[in-house]
Amino acid sequence: MMPSPWRVAERWDETADTFTVALEPEPRREAPGFAPGQFNMLYAFGAGESAISISGDPALPGRMLHTVRKVGTVTSALALLRPGDTLGLRGPFGTGWPIESLRGRDLLFIAGGIGLAPLRPAIYHALRHRTAYGAIRILLGARTPADLLYPEELANWRKSPGVACAVTVDRGDSDWQGHVGVVTKLISSINLDPRNSAALICGPEVMMRYTAAALREKGLPQESIHVSLERNMKCAVAHCGHCQIGPHFICQEGPVYPLNRIAFWLAQREV
Amino acid sequence: MTPSSVQSILERSRLQDLFDVLHRRGYAVIGPTVRDRAIVCEELRSAAELPEGWGDLQEGGSYRLQRRPDKALFGFAVPTNSWKEWLHPKRLKLLDAHRNPDGSLRFTPGDEDDPPKLAFLGARSCELHAIAIQDRVFLGGAFTDPHYAKRRAAVLIIATNCGTSGGTCFCVSMNTGPKVNRERTPFDIALTELLDESGHRFLLEAGSEAGAVILGELPVRAATESEVTAAETLVANTANRMGRSLDTHRLPETLLANLEHPRWKEVADRCLNCANCTMVCPTCFCTTVEDVTHLTGDHAERWRRWDSCFNLDFTRMHGGPARQSGQSRYRQWLTHKLATWHEQFGSSGCVGCGRCISWCPVGIDLTEEVRALRSP
Structure with a gap:
């Protein structure tokens, strides 16, 4: 499957090791729409491809945002791109958050670190259709206050009616007055109606495992807990075999799964 | 002519005719031959390259060629390499990426050529099942692999019923052999090698229209009832001599x-x-x-490999x-x-x-x- 050229319209740093690129099709053409939680394969010239979640607003598909953490060869090459540069894009791929089927429910968005990036399109969608959903809670965990993604946006979300946000960090700094500790600690303090809530979780696998367990203790059924998984991916079309976890091709059926479909495999080590 | 259960006999001495017909029809023949002290599949120019009189001894961690007492051409278990090498190449260029002088990128496909027409000669029942499995992987899902699809469409399958089993064979356990079955794994022609006091010959059966047409161009005669029975017995005996077994229950x-x-x-x-x-x-x-990337920095390639x-x-x-x-x-x-x-x-x-x-x-x-x- 061939990539198509997209132009970097804007690029900015988010934190010390993360940045966002806003991409537009080059030459100008209609952009494919995307569903919250889907991802693209971004190709940096000569360096290779990487699976990157779409972090922008699904209502504005012509300006595709990707928030990337600089961790390997490809993401480091993507980090060097500047406005006007072009890259290759294949996608969007995968099955995203079932946000439409969650209408009427209270939503709990729980993110660890860069896990907020794939959740943000779902948050945008819920806020854009605010009256379609019940209470919205956003629980975030970050390594340090400086690693917290989208702080300005977070401040805006806090001001939205019926939206509550809580943040915790692994290590505070001298100015930090908020929570310190893992994101599961934030769950113990909240009241949720297990029959009418849904949780959307993205973060490191171990964080999702503990978070899901904490939500189960609160009475939330597995079918109401959605997790976004991550695996090495090469093809994104279920042919290269890299992203398998048990019988699941994460790139196609996933990356988002209701917990009941993936719980068995999530509980295994090294699968 | 349509596919039928009518079976024909091609004498060993006329096997080259099959190569000639295939070559005339534009097929390269991929089949077994001896190389590096093993039986491997590769392109064959003539029937003389088939592994005449060679068998194999296969065991856990061991492969040895062995002289057979006869001059069988397909008297071994499975070759070292499988047919996926031609359908799903080890290495394949996916694309070329070009950087234009203004810095913009352009992509061109890396695998545009029409694939060669290939005749797989001697594919065994287990191998036809393997091809059917890869068909499901690459053609059966939401996305089709275009590289596999075009190669697959250009293949003619001349299957072999197994007259011998290896020490590590267990197709009977997996319900994938040793007899080819047109209903489960289509083929164009199936052959069974017969070698007895009545001579060295092949029992041929067309499995498709294309196979029937090719059969029609060969110097064949109708098989006798005893030849058909001999072939059946041969494969049945092979099924009883599997070197391994696997209990697949639950x-x-x-x-x-x-x-x-x-x-x-x-x-x-x-x-x-x-x-x-x-x-x-x-x-x-x-x-x-x-x-x-090329040294100029303006050209990059993307390759896929196993x-x-x-x-x-x-x-x-x-x-x-x-x-x-x-x-x-x-x-x-x-x-x-x-x-x-x-x-x-x-x-x-x-x-x-x-x-x-x-x-x-x-x-x-x-x-x-x-x-x-x-x-x-």
């Missing part, structure tokens, strides 16, 4: 209920993680990609590989092949060809591993 459930069985560690202590089993496996389909779940890098993410231990990688391979494959593609991923047993440098035998995993 196998997926059993394996998935034993993901923490101590045997995984025990087998991992022997496994070298060399990936040989996945390279010789006719159904293993995993690939990775490599990006290369990969293996035994490689540490296979599951590497920013936090390290998901499958760090050798034990987890062996477990992935075996449980994928024999358990989770069913859920993904509706069948086992194993066809019982035995290559992974023969070509394992330390002789790990999956039929033995399954037996051990079945016992508590």
